[in-house]
Amino acid sequence: MSISLERRYADRLEQFSARHAFLVDLAMVLALMGCATLGGSLTMPSADPPDQDKTATVLMGISCLVLLKHRTHPRTTVVVAGGCTVAAVVLGYLVTPLLLAPVMAALYWLAVLTDRRTTRAYGLTTLVAVTLAAVFSDSMNHVSLLLRTIGPIFWLMLPLAAGKMTQLRRAYLRSVQARAEHAERTREEEARLRVTEERMRIARELHDVVAHHMALANAQAGTAAHLALTHPEQTQKILTDLTGTTSSALRELKAALGLLRQNDPGPGSAELEPAPGLARLPELVSACESAGLEVTVTTEGEPQPLSPGVDLTAFRIVQEALTNVTKHATAEAARVRLAYTGSRLLITVTNDGTGKPEAPQGRGFGVMGMRERAHSIGGELCAGPRPQGGFEVTTALPLQPTTLPAEGTTP
Secondary structure: OHHHHHHHHHHHHHHHHHHOHHHHHHHHHHHHHHHHHHHHOOOOOOOOOOOOHHHHHHHHHHHHHHHHHOOOOHHHHHHHHHHHHHHHHHOOOOOOOOOOHHHHHHHHHHHHHOOHHHHHHHHHHHHHHHHHHHHOOHHHOOOOHHHHHHHHHHHHHHHHHHHHHHHHHHHHHHHHHHHHHHHHHHHHHHHHHHHHHHHHHHHHHHHHHHHHHHHHHHHHHHHHHHHOOOOHHHHHHHHHHHHHHHHHHHHHHHHHHHHHHOOOOOOOOOOOOOOOOHHHHHHHHHHHHHOOOEEEEEEEOOOOOOOHHHHHHHHHHHHHHHHHHHHHEOOOEEEEEEEEEOOEEEEEEEEOOOEOOOOOOOOOHHHHHHHHHHHHOOOEEEEEEOOOOOEEEEEEEEOOOOOOOHHHHOO
């Protein structure tokens, strides 16, 4: 608790110092002038004070005023403050922490603002100069050589160590802040990526639902209009199928939108319609036949159980391929081949028709959506015209997805 409070107050002090740098520096200089003036008046009990009071005042004043430039010229500040302090000690003033206060402040800022090599060079030079001046000063004759040596070394090493600790702390805080900013950017980028992937998934799902049923409805309506006068009974059947097609489209669209709006489904909420799979191929074939497209489904190999994601992907690919045949081809028949080979399911949808010039197969969002669905579970898809005419869509899907597809949970 106390450590956190100390850090909080230290951070606030640094922020205030950064906003009002000149005022803080001026207050520091005035305080150090008072310390240096008081230190210049101190002497040993049995010693006489030196006669150069004005000289000491000028020297200490210069050593304090030069600290106003410590932020931009820390090396010059140390040289000037150290030279003035050495001169004052040589003149016979007693070496005390109050007299050394200006040079101690200069050494502190030198350690904070410069690298280790610069701190070592200027700091040790200043320390040696002040120590030698104290050793040979007349004001220290009543003090043993050991104390004359240890005293200046201790007081001048203290700001150097404190400055380096402050420098390390600031570097640590900067690294923590940089890591936090990097983590925040990473989270934002990941969130944007997830949103983009979700938008693509929703667009692909809605495209499969709407495009398929609307294409069938358009084909059924066109066929009914063509046969209305000559085959009224067949027209009536087609219109009945058209009602079922639009109802199915509305039902699937409502289920998809309901899932998007449902933030936290409770136990009492209505159950969602299960995701479609290959078990609904007969319904799909029947709907295509009512639109005038004859579909033949063949199965090779022993049918294997599919995961929900693969089952949905396989159904959507067959659905989209047949929708493209209905919309863009002049074919009257299409063939769907399901082949179970080992751990993969091969799906082939072919037709013998020709694509319309204004809407050629293989372009648009249909084939792109099928390819994205196949890739999302570790499968592959190829689509293109056949050498003997017509169009073919071939896909190979694993029986179990290598990556969990997001659309596996969408109705």
